[in-house]
Amino acid sequence: MLAITGYSVEFVKDPFGILTGERYEFELDLDVPEDDELHSEDGLYARVIYRVEEGRSGIVKYELYERSTRKYVDFELEDEELSQLAAFCEEHWQEADK
Template identity: 45%
Template sequence: MFTIQEYTVETVADPFRILEGERYEFMIDVEVEEDDELFHEEGVRLRVVYAVIDGNGKVVRYEFQTAGTGAYLDIEMEDDELVMVEKFCADSFKDA
């Protein structure tokens, strides 16, 4: 399990209206316990693409990255973590 520390959110531009609804990109710095498989000394960042279609939001893509280099980490979120992140994005996407 991880804890959300800081984040930024931006609207994903779709000038050709290819995507349904609105898309938001979150860059979330997370704190991870040292004994967790996700832990990296340089820190961990979570990149999330959140879609809002007809008022309903959901995470459509995510990836963990090392905070320093942005290297991709091949780790999936657990179900409870995904629920937490979806709630966080639902509460925060309007900040874009």
């Protein structure tokens, strides 16, 4: 199970009005147990694009990176972990400055 130890959230502007709903970019600091295959000594963070739209909200895209090197980690999260990230984003997207 992932633990989110810190985060930032920003509103993503759509100057052309092409996208439906609103987008928010999260950077989530992750604490991954040592026995998890995703664990990295360098630490990990997730970059998450979260969409908020009337009637439906959710993760559009996510990427994982090593904290100290900022190197992309090619790894897919399990459904339970994605649900955890989505729930966190749903709880915190309103904190972004527009």
